[in-house]
Amino acid sequence: MPEPFEPLIEGLGGLVGASPRGPEGGEVQVIASGWRLAVREFMDNKLAVVGVCVIVFFIVFCFIGPLVYHTNQSLFNPLITDQAPGGSHLLGTDDHGFDELGRIMAGGQTALEIGFFASAIATVIGTLWGAIAGLVGGILDGVMMRFVDILLSIPFLFVVLVLATKFSATVLDESMIIGLFSWLVPSRLVRGEVLTLRTRDFVSAARVMGAGKRRIVLRHLIPNALSVVIVNITFQVADAILVLAYLGFLGFGLQYPTASWGDMLGNAQVYVSEGYWWLVYPVGACLVAVVLAANLIGDALRDAFDVRLRRR
Amino acid sequence: MIGYIIRRLVMAVIVTLGIAAITFLMLHYLSPSPVYDVLGAKAQPLAVKSWNKLNGYDRPEILQFFSYLGNLLQLNFGYSYKLSQSVTALFKENAGRSAYLSGAALLLSLVIAIPLGIAQAVKRNSIGDYTVTALNFTLYSMPSFFLGLILIQFLALDWHVFPPVVSDSVTTTWQAFTHPLQLTLPIVTLALINVASFSRYMRSSALDSLAQDYIRLARAKGLGERAVLSRHLLRNACLPMITLVGLSIPTLLAGNLLIEVLFNYPGLGLLFYNALTNLDYNVLLAYTVLGGFLTVLGNLIADIAITVSDPRVRLA
Numbered sequence: 001m002p003e004p005f006e007p008l009i010e011g012l013g014g015l016v017g018a019s020p021r022g023p024e025g026g027e028v029q030v031i032a033s034g035w036r037l038a039v040r041e042f043m044d045n046k047l048a049v050v051g052v053c054v055i056v057f058f059i060v061f062c063f064i065g066p067l068v069y070h071t072n073q074s075l076f077n078p079l080i081t082d083q084a085p086g087g088s089h090l091l092g093t094d095d096h097g098f099d100e101l102g103r104i105m106a107g108g109q110t111a112l113e114i115g116f117f118a119s120a121i122a123t124v125i126g127t128l129w130g131a132i133a134g135l136v137g138g139i140l141d142g143v144m145m146r147f148v149d150i151l152l153s154i155p156f157l158f159v160v161l162v163l164a165t166k167f168s169a170t171v172l173d174e175s176m177i178i179g180l181f182s183w184l185v186p187s188r189l190v191r192g193e194v195l196t197l198r199t200r201d202f203v204s205a206a207r208v209m210g211a212g213k214r215r216i217v218l219r220h221l222i223p224n225a226l227s228v229v230i231v232n233i234t235f236q237v238a239d240a241i242l243v244l245a246y247l248g249f250l251g252f253g254l255q256y257p258t259a260s261w262g263d264m265l266g267n268a269q270v271y272v273s274e275g276y277w278w279l280v281y282p283v284g285a286c287l288v289a290v291v292l293a294a295n296l297i298g299d300a301l302r303d304a305f306d307v308r309l310r311r312r
Numbered sequence: 313m314i315g316y317i318i319r320r321l322v323m324a325v326i327v328t329l330g331i332a333a334i335t336f337l338m339l340h341y342l343s344p345s346p347v348y349d350v351l352g353a354k355a356q357p358l359a360v361k362s363w364n365k366l367n368g369y370d371r372p373e374i375l376q377f378f379s380y381l382g383n384l385l386q387l388n389f390g391y392s393y394k395l396s397q398s399v400t401a402l403f404k405e406n407a408g409r410s411a412y413l414s415g416a417a418l419l420l421s422l423v424i425a426i427p428l429g430i431a432q433a434v435k436r437n438s439i440g441d442y443t444v445t446a447l448n449f450t451l452y453s454m455p456s457f458f459l460g461l462i463l464i465q466f467l468a469l470d471w472h473v474f475p476p477v478v479s480d481s482v483t484t485t486w487q488a489f490t491h492p493l494q495l496t497l498p499i500v501t502l503a504l505i506n507v508a509s510f511s512r513y514m515r516s517s518a519l520d521s522l523a524q525d526y527i528r529l530a531r532a533k534g535l536g537e538r539a540v541l542s543r544h545l546l547r548n549a550c551l552p553m554i555t556l557v558g559l560s561i562p563t564l565l566a567g568n569l570l571i572e573v574l575f576n577y578p579g580l581g582l583l584f585y586n587a588l589t590n591l592d593y594n595v596l597l598a599y600t601v602l603g604g605f606l607t608v609l610g611n612l613i614a615d616i617a618i619t620v621s622d623p624r625v626r627l628a
Contacts, residue, residue, distance in 0.1 A: 149323075150330030153611075155603040157566040159338070161588055162596045166342055238453065245455045246570060250585065265458065269574065272465050273476065280465075284458045292453035 038227070041304035048300030054293035058286070062108030071102025074257050085278050092278040095267065098259075104283055106259035111241050111290065114175045119236030121179025126186030127229055133187070134194030135217070145191065152184045157246060164252040174247070174254060178240050186232045193225040227305040234298035238291045245287055261287045317616055324612045331604035332384055335597050336377050343593040345369040349393035389598035394590045399598040402583060408485035410579035413571070414564045416499045418557065421506035426550060428507070429514020430541060433522055433549075436515075444511070451508035456567050460501040460574045467497060478577040488577075498575045502567045506560060513556055518549040551622050558614020565603045 042048055069090075077097030085092040091100040133144040160177055167173045197203060203220050211219070247253050248262020264283045271279040347363050348355060355363075364370045368379065383390065389399035432441045451459065468476035474497045482488050488495055521527065522545065530544045565581075572581035580599060587595035619625050 146323075146326060146330065149327050150334060153327055153331055153604045153607040154334060154600060155562045155565050155607065157569065158584070158596075158600045158603055161584075162338065162342070162593075162600060165588060165591055165596075242453075242455055246457075246566075249455070249457050249570070250573060250588070252588070262455075265461075268457075268461050269464070269476075272461055273469060280461060284455075284461070287458065288450065288454050292450060295449065295453050 038301075038304040042300055045300040045303065047296045048304075051293040051296035051300070054289055055297070058108055058290055058293075059112065062105045062112060065105045066102065069102060069105070071099035073098055073102055073106050073259060082274075082276055082279075091282055092276075094264070094279050100278055100282065103259050103264060104261070104286055107261040107264055107283065108286060108290070110171055110254060110258060110260045111244060111287075113171055114178065114244050115237040115241040115290075115294075117171075117175035118178040118182065118240040119233050121175065122183040122236050122240075123186055123229060123233050124183075125180070126183035126232075127190050127225075129183065130187035130190030130192075131194055131221075131225070134191040134198070135221075141191075145188075148184050148187055151181070156181055157243065160243060160247065161250065161252055164247055169247075169252065169254045171254065171258070174244065175240075178243055182236060182239065186229060186236070189228045189232055190225055193228045194221060197221050197224050227301075231298055231302045231305065234294050234301060238294035238298070241287070241291055241294070313619055316619060320612060320615055324608050327608050328605060329381075331601060331608070332381055333377065335601045335604070336380050338600075339593060339597040340373060340376070342597075343591075346391075346393045346594065384601070389602070390594040392587075392592055392595050394587070394592040395595075399595055402595065403580065403598070403602070406578065406580045406583050409488050409577065410568055410572070410581060412485050412488050413495070413498055413502065413577065413579060414568055416495070417502035417506065417567070418560070418564065420499060420503040421510055422553070422557070424503065425507045425510035425514050426546075426553065429511040430518045430545065430549065432511070432515040433518035434541070436519065441515075445515075448508045448512055451504055452512075454505075455570075456501060456505045457570045457574050459504060460497070460571060463497055463501055464574075478575050483578070495577075498571050498577055501574075502564070502571050505567055506563070509560075509563075510553065510556060513552055514549065517552045518545060521545050521549040524548075551618065554617050554621065555614045558610045558617070561607050561610035562603065565606070 077093075080089075080093050080097045081095050083089055083093040085100075089099050089101070091104070094100055094103060129144060129148070133141045159181055163177050164174075167177065197220070203216060206216055206220055244253070244260060245262035245265070248260045249265050249268075251266055253263040253266070254260045261283050265280065265287075268280045268284075271277075345364050345367075347360050347367075347369065351359055351363060361370075368376065387400060389403065391398050392402060395402065428444060432444055435441055464476045467473045474493055476497075478488075478494050478498065479491075482491055482494050526548075527540060527544055530540045535543075568579060569581035569584055571577070572579045573585045576582070583595065584599045586592075587599070
């Protein structure tokens, strides 16, 4: 889509540079072009496309894979423990006699579920908290942000581990615990974004043109603050999956027999010294691949949105 | 600047009080009274009641919080009924070894990351730059224990250079210091995790500095590349590292926990891990509160250090 010539005042873009086929209410079109520009910028980034492909691959592999590759993931089988890859078990079996490849799929399901769910919780709380603090301002803003400062100073992993001693760890519990303690960064980002956006010219222009509070929040603040939130979501997913792996490795992961990648690596030291490489490196590689892909997507999204801002 | 530092100090005190309040609430919620650890799980209700009364656990929460706060001010972190020792004594016993591990790892990561970041910036968009960036991204996305496992596999089990776990004979900080072979793998693992994020920042900071006029001037007046980089670029490009090191304390604490567990190195992290398995809540919450204090202290020192060393920040 061709770029309208640079509007002098953002938000007036619709009036100044609207193309003849553009819809009425020009600023909507400018936002759309910004988004489309960001998407194009994102798609030009090869690493980001690789990242998206990796995530899509893992979603298919973990959720559809078990329908094709049937394995027993609930009953302990002492007859076939620690078998090397080959035969009917493509990646061997672990010390409970579970098929390792099937277990990686099952563990990937929980990792992705918790990653997305925890980041959704964190994003919703963080966005609301930050937006309220930024919009209301004054004493409430001060109190809310000091609260964020305090929680941010308490080492996250410690709190999650201490709480994990008390909760039976289901996918839902674990997502809640991780999500409830990782909304702090998004809340700061959103508040900062709202504060700067409020004073930007295009918001003033909209106000001068007679836009109501509702319109300003829905049409101007939210769409523009959204880019920060979207970038953050991807990093949240990566962090949640890592924290889940730490919890599992330390023995506070999901309840048996639910599989998680961290739990599978809990005995990894023994496996390494026994030479059971198939119980360590495939899981580890999957873990790194998913986290890396999420980080790459986040980085590319940040660049894409940044470029959009710079071009204006 | 004095005014700024005072304001910053007041803020730090408020945040510290908040940390104490939140950990107290957590402790209160998870384990209202250590009575069952002292009298046993099957203690008579009457005995429980009188023990609680004797030790002040029947008072209103707010009073209990104030005595908790008073204890914290005297660096009294409570008593571990599981280990029959005061938590402060346990911390003193283990802090040296953990501080050595984190300190050495932090130092090593700076020694690697600063020159690496500058080299990447100078030779930007070269194959070497891309390789290091890719490596950094992978390291950054890798759980520290998995990196440790890979190092154990190659350097300990395959090539027998270092021991796979820290030997039980290493009991004091001095022994840890004088047995470098024992500590190499834990320190390197922890350092590499930091290098991944440090060198990324160092690269972008060096890129910013390289574009400045004073670098052009230094080149224009005929200084050699070495002098330009070491005398003019290094000091300016390192400024963001002050903040970064100050902010890296939570990462270091979390890293310590995982690395100490992986290598069985007796420090605060391993103490915390054992407390997790024993449900020793006084140790758990005391270490959480200590981590919070260290984080606040790290932020404070970084903020003051950057104000002192960067006049531009002072003006702003």
